[in-house]
Amino acid sequence: MRAWGTFALPAGAILLAACSTEQVVVLPAADGHIGGVVVESGGQKAVLDKPYASAEAGSGSLRQETADATKVGKDYASALAARPIPPKSYMLYFENDSDELVPESRGVFGEIFAEIAQRKAAEIVITGHTDRVGTPEYNDKLSLDRANAVAQRFRDDFEKHGIKSDAITTAGRGERDLLVQTADQVPEPRNRRVEITVR
Amino acid sequence: MPSRIMTLKTAGCALFLLAAVVPQAAQADEAIGQIKSETGAVSVERKSGNKPLAIGDHVFQSDTVITATNSSVGITFNDNSMMSLGPNSRLALDQFAFNTTTHGGVFNASLQKGTLAVKSGQIVRQTPEAMHVRTPAALLGVRGTEFVVRVDGKN
Numbered sequence: 001m002r003a004w005g006t007f008a009l010p011a012g013a014i015l016l017a018a019c020s021t022e023q024v025v026v027l028p029a030a031d032g033h034i035g036g037v038v039v040e041s042g043g044q045k046a047v048l049d050k051p052y053a054s055a056e057a058g059s060g061s062l063r064q065e066t067a068d069a070t071k072v073g074k075d076y077a078s079a080l081a082a083r084p085i086p087p088k089s090y091m092l093y094f095e096n097d098s099d100e101l102v103p104e105s106r107g108v109f110g111e112i113f114a115e116i117a118q119r120k121a122a123e124i125v126i127t128g129h130t131d132r133v134g135t136p137e138y139n140d141k142l143s144l145d146r147a148n149a150v151a152q153r154f155r156d157d158f159e160k161h162g163i164k165s166d167a168i169t170t171a172g173r174g175e176r177d178l179l180v181q182t183a184d185q186v187p188e189p190r191n192r193r194v195e196i197t198v199r
Numbered sequence: 200m201p202s203r204i205m206t207l208k209t210a211g212c213a214l215f216l217l218a219a220v221v222p223q224a225a226q227a228d229e230a231i232g233q234i235k236s237e238t239g240a241v242s243v244e245r246k247s248g249n250k251p252l253a254i255g256d257h258v259f260q261s262d263t264v265i266t267a268t269n270s271s272v273g274i275t276f277n278d279n280s281m282m283s284l285g286p287n288s289r290l291a292l293d294q295f296a297f298n299t300t301t302h303g304g305v306f307n308a309s310l311q312k313g314t315l316a317v318k319s320g321q322i323v324r325q326t327p328e329a330m331h332v333r334t335p336a337a338l339l340g341v342r343g344t345e346f347v348v349r350v351d352g353k354n
Contacts, residue, residue, distance in 0.1 A: 022336050022349060023349045024337070024346060025347050027346055035341075035343035040337060049342070076316060079315060082238070084275045084283065085235070087279045121233055121235055172300060
């Protein structure tokens with residue numbers, strides 16, 4: 001019995017070390033675009049850039065393989081089920097030189113309020129964008145002003161749908177995120193927009 | 200005397216430039232994300248003390264989010280990235296900075312144990328690998344967008 005006891009300890013220690021592995025698995029992306037994950041472990045490096053590309057790290061080794069989709073779904077079931085509802089964005093367009101929404105954009109608010117109702121602890125992010133007329137600095141300010149104007153104007157409507165003002169944030173992206181690429185100083189109505197994100 | 204004034208002015212200018220270039224880290228009192236889903240018992244370890252987390256609560260830089268057995272939590276961050284934890288997990292939110300105008304920023308988190316599902320957001324879209332997830336044995340540079348991580352066997 002005593003001899004068995006002295007053998008059991010090292011055997012147990014080896015088993016423990018072998019169990020202490022880590023895994024990373026890249027999932028298929030909803031939008032089809034996969035950049036992937038760069039894994040570095042123990043001086044080794046692996047680039048995982050395909051759906052279900054996977055790496056196991058631990059005990060000083062880094063092993064690449066392709067994970068089984070069904071097994072991944074099972075092993076990570078709880079974390080996957082807890083994923084928040086992805087943020088959803090809506091575009092609002094304005095009449096020229098005006099804070100009046102174009103007719104097509106007025107109906108969007110019905111969709112936004114329906115989306116808010118689907119969520120727990122919904123937040124609203126209002127982001128302004130400009131076209132390339134004017135300097136980038138001017139457009140940073142203009143885009144933020146537009147976002148703030150929309151926040152101000154629809155504050156009561158959001159409040160009625162359970163969104164308090166501290167759950168509304170605004171941002172201005174200026175001319176960084178053009179919907180339609182243009183040369184500098186080109187007026188483009190489709191770039192003068194405000195994006196409302198529900199998250 | 201004039202040279203001394205010059206030195207002070209130069210130093211002031213250098214500081215100003217530094218502040219303009221380096222993305223500002225989130226202030227301690229500035230929320231970086233919000234709990235959107237939860238089951239079971241979820242809590243946070245932070246300097247001001249440990250407390251349970253509920254849906255709608257905010258998380259902050261340097262928080263460690265902890266799930267108990269049969270518990271899970273989902274968090275959406277300010278750059279629209281999302282992280283969710285399975286049971287018996289510990290996730291440290293080491294560093295988060297996000298500029299809503301430029302989308303520049305940095306996001307570093309550590310999965311100490313358990314299971315984690317990640318969807319990267321605007322920080323990674325703007326700057327691939329500006330987001331890292333550290334585990335006890337590995338460093339993951341995130342190019343986007345969705346992946347899962349497990350530390351220390353299956354739960």
